[in-house]
Amino acid sequence: MSLLALTLACRCVFQLFYSFFKSLVGKDVVVELKNDLSICGTLHSVDQYLNIKLTDISVTDPEKYPHMLSVKNCFIRGSVVRYVQLPADEVDTQLLQDAARKEAMQQKQ
Amino acid sequence: MFRFQSLDEDCTLEEEDEGLVEEEDEIDQFNDDTFGAGAINDDWQEEHKRLAELDERDELAAGLSLGGGGTLGGEPDLGGTQHSSSSSSSSRLPPSAGRLPLPSSLPPLGFSSSSSGLPPPDVEDRPGDGDLAESLARLILEADPAIAGVGAAERPGPPPGPGLSGLHGLDQPRVLQQTSSIPHQHPHHPQLPPGPSASGLPPGPPPSSMLSYQQQQHLMRRGTAPMGQMNSHSIWENSMGFGPVSVTPGLVTHMEDSPLMSIIKEVGLPKRPPQGRNDEGRDLSERVPPPRSSSPVIGSPPVRAVPIGTPPKQPMSHALNHQIHHPTAVHVRAPVQHRYPTPFPERLSPNTLLNIANSPLCRGPFPPRVGPVLSQIQRAQLLNSQVAGFPRGGPGPPLLPGGGGFRPFFGGPPPPHGHRMGPPPPHGPPNHTPPIRHNTTHLHPQHRRMLTQRMQSRGGDRGRTGGDRRSRDPYSNLMTQKEKEWVTKIQMMQLQSTDPYLDDYYYQNYYEKMEKRQERERDSSKKEHTTKLITPQVAKVEHTYRPVQFAGSLGKLTVSSVNNPRKMIDAVVTTRTDDEEKREKQVWNKRRQILYTVEKMYSLLLEVQDFEKRFVQTPEEDRDALVEQHKSNTEQLCSSLMEKEWEDRVSDEQCVMIMSVRKGKRLISRLLPFLPSPQATAVVMAIARNLPALAKKDKQDQVLCWLVEPVSTVIQSLSSSSLTDLLQELQGSEGQLATVLHNKFGVTLLYLILSEGERMQSSDPNCQLMDDNRWTELVFSVTRELLSVPSSALSPPLFTPPNLLSLFSRYVDRQRLELLQDKLQMSALSR
Secondary structure (H helix, E strand, C coil): CHHHHHHHHHHHHHHHHHHHHHCCCCCEEEEEECCCCEEEEEEEEECCCCCEEEEEEEECCCCCCHHHCCCCEEEECHHHEEEEECCHHHCCHHHHHHHHHHHHHHHHC | CCCCCCCHHHHHHHCCHHHHHHHHHHHHHHHHHHHCCCCCCCCHHHHHHHHHHHHHHCHHHHHHHHHHHHHHCCCCCHHHHHHHHHHHHHHCCCCCCCCCCCCCCCCCHHHHHHCEECCHHHCCCCCCCCCHHHHHHHHHHHHCHHHCCCHHHHCCCCCCCCHHHHHHCCCCHHHHHHHHHCCCCCCCCCCCCHHHHHHHCCCCCHHHHHHHHHHHHHHHCCCCCCCCCCCCHHHHHHHHHCCCCCCCHHHHHHHCCHHHHHHHHHHCCCCCCCCCCHHHHCCHHHCCCCCCCCCCCCCCCCCCCCCCCCCCCHHHHHHHHHHHHCCCCCCCCCCCHHHCCCCCCCCCCHHHHHHHHHHHHCCCCCCCCCCCCCCHHHHHHHHHHHHCCCCCCCCCCCCCCCCCCCHHHHCCCCCCCHHHHCCCCCCCCCCCCCCCCCCCCCCCHHHHHHHHHHHHHHHCCCCCCHHHHCCCCCCCCCCCHHHHHHHHHHHHHHHCCCCHHHHCHHHHHHHHHHHHHHHHHHHHHCCCCCCCCCCCCCCCCCCCCCCCCCCCCCCCCCCCCCCCCCCCCCCCCCCCCHHHHHHHHHHHHHHHHHHHHHHHHHHHHHHHHHHHHHHHHCCHHHHHHHHHHHHHHHHHHHHHHECCCCCCCECHHHHHHHHCCHHHHHHHHHHHHHCCHHHHHHHHHHHHHCHHHHHHHCCCCCCHHHHHHHHHHHHHCCCHHHHHHHHHHHHCCCCHHHHHHHCHHHHHHHHHHHHHHHHHHHHCCCCHHHCCCHHHHHHHHHHHHHHHCCHHHCCCCCCCCCCHHHHHHHHCCHHHHHHHHHHHCCCCCCC
C-alpha cells in the first residue's frame, strides 16, 4: 500500500501537466531529451509521470543519430525529457494560467 | 553447514532397471545412516576425489540440476524451502537422528557407493566436506531462480509426506514441487534436532517414491538415455538437481556470508558436463520460468501463501472494479448524478469485455492501456470502439460518433442511440491489424473526433503494411492477462479523482471551449468545420555534425552536456547609484504589490466562475453554503476595487493600478461580467476617464482590446443618462478625445457608445437621450473632432458598428457626412 501512497503523491503534483498534455494528444510535437536527442512525432499518449509515447517519429537533427532510422514509435520516460515543443495554436494560455492558479490553490490547502 | 552428498542414489535412479537394485542398496544404506544408529565412517577424501572427477563431467548435470534447483524460490526462502523440501523428501525416511547437522559428520560415502536400496529421498546425508564450498556454490546457484531450469516444472510427483514441513510450517508451493524431484540430493541438511525431525516423518513408501523419482528424473532428462555411470556423474547431477534442500537457517546465513558469495563468484557455475553424454541432448535454451503452482504436498498444510507479487484473483479484482467504477471517472466530464445512464450490457462482465477488447490489441506497438477508469460504460465503449473495427479508410468508424457513450454526460438530452452500448457484438478480433490503435474512449468526444479525422487522413495508406510486423511478438505471454490488469489497475487507481473537473481542469475546459467555438462557427458559417491539421514547422537545417575542435589543440575540448551545461546567460553586474536603486526598488515593489493583488483577485474570480458548475453538482444540503460562499467571494471582489474610505465608490486609483499590469487588464475583462451592474458601470466609467493614462501604459502590451467585449456588454445595459455620462467621461478634459482617437481601443469604445446611443434612439422613441442637450452636444463635439483629426492619427477600430452612419446623419449635414464617411471608411454599412 505504500506504493499507492507514493503514486497518489505523484498524482497531485503532475495533474496539471498531465491534463495539459492530454489535450495535445494527436498533435505533432518535438521532444528534446536531456541527452540532446530531438525527436519529432505525433503524441500518442501520456501518463501521469509524463512518460510520452510518440508515433511516426523522425529525428529532427539530421541523422546524427542514425540508430533511430528504423524506429517508428517510441516510448520516452518522462524524467529524461528536457523540452517539449508544441504547436502554439493548440495551447490556450489563459486556460493554462487558470489551471496553474487552481493547482496552486489546491496545493496550498 | 550443510551436508552435501552427491547422491549415488540419484544417479542410480537414473539408471535403467538394472541400476535399481543398487539403488535399493544405497537407499537402505542411507536409511541406516539417517535413521539408524549413527554415522558410518566413510572416507570422505576418496569420495571427494571421485566427486571431483565427476565434476568435470558433470557440467550438463549441473545445468540440469540447476534447472531443477531453480524453483527454489529465492534465497530468503532458502532455508525454509529447503526445510520443506527436505522435509518432504525426508518424509519418506524413517525418522532419523541421522540428520547429521555437521557436514563433517559423514554420511558415509559408502552411501553413494553401496546403498542402492535407499529410497531416493533418503539421499540427504552426504558427506561433502572437501567440496563444501563447491557444493555451497552449487546450492546457492541452484537456489537462484534466475538459473532455474526446466526440471522443477515437470515434477509433479507425490511429495513425500509432511515431514519437516509440519515442523517448519513453511508453505513453499513451488519448492514443494521440487522436493519430490530432489529427494535425495541434499548436500545440505537442516540442522534439525534429530528428535522432531525424526518424529515428524512417517515412513513413506520408498518404492513408489523411488519410482516416481525415477520418473521424474526421466522427465528431467527428457527421456534421454540413462547415465552410463551410476555413481559418478549422477552424484553431481542430482545434487544439482535438487533445489530446496533442507538447510538450516544457520546454514542460510552462512551461505550468505560474503566469503561464500565470493567463492561462488569465483567458482561460478558448476562446470558443464562433457558433451558426450547422452542426456545432454536437452536444449537448455528452451527453459522457461516455471509456472507458479500451488501444488500441495500431501499431508502438508494447505498452501495458502501466494508468491509475493501475484496479482489478485478474480473476486478481488471484481471488488476492485467496483470500487473504481462507481466514483466518477477522471476522463469523463463531471457526470451529473441524475443523468447517469444504465448502459452496461449485462451479458458481458467487465473482465470479459476487457479481455475481448485487449486481446486483439496485444500485438500493437503499444499494448493498449485499459481505459483510465474502468467504468462499465467505458468498457462498453472500449469494446465498441476497438472491436467494432478501426477505420482503415474503410466504412465510417462506429467510434461512437457524436460521442454516444459520453452523451449522458453532456448534460443534454439522453442520446437517441445511447443504448448502443447495450449489446456490443463481441465478435472476434478484427481481422485486420490497424497500424496504431488508439484507446480513445477516455478522451473527450471532441478530442476523439479530431483524432479520428486525423487518423483517417493519415492512416489509410499505412494500414496494410503494419500487420506483418506484429505477428510474432517475443515478449508476449510473459504476463498473464490478470497480471496486466492488476498492474494497470494500480496505475489507474491513482488517476481516479472525485472531482474530475478540478483535477483535470485544463483538459476539460480546453475541449469545452473548442466545442463552443466549433458550434459558434458552425452556426455562423453553416458549413462543415473541418479540423485543421496543425503541424509544427521545423526548419530543416542541413549540417553535418562536427565535434568542436580547434586547430592545433590537443585532446578534446569541453563540450557542453547535461552534466556540464553551457552558459546560458551572461549576467553582467551593473553598478548603480543608491538613489537609482532605491527608486527601482520602489517601482519593483509597487509592481509586486499590484501583481499580488491581481493574483488574489484571480483566485476569487476563478471560484466565482466555477460557482455555477459546482452548484449543479453539490447535493441539496450543501447548496446553501455554496451560495453563501459565492456571495462572499463576489463581495470580496468588489471591495477590492473600491475606495478604501468610501465603501461604495469604485476606486479609480485601484482600477488604474490594476490595469497598469497586463494581467490586471485580463482580470478586469473577466471580472466585469460578474460584477453587479452599478459597479460594472463605475468601472467602465473609470476606464473611460483614465483612458489616456491606460493607453500610455498599454503601449507595450497592447492588450486593452481584451476589454472590448465585456465593456460592450456593459454599455449595452446602460441607461441613457449613464451613456451620456460615459461619453462625457470619455471626452473628459481638453484634448482627451484626441488621445482617445489615437488609440484603437479608444476609438472602438467611442464607436460603441455612439452606436448604443443610436440604437437607443432609433428603437425607443421615448428615449430620454434627447431630453437634455448633452447628448447632442457631445456628439457634435465628437464629429468635430473626428473631422479635424488627421486621418493618420485616427487609428482603425476593432470594428465599426453599422448604425454609426445613421447616427451621424442625424446631426451633420450632408457634406460633413460624406467627409466623415470617407475618413472613417464607413461606406460599407454592413462592415
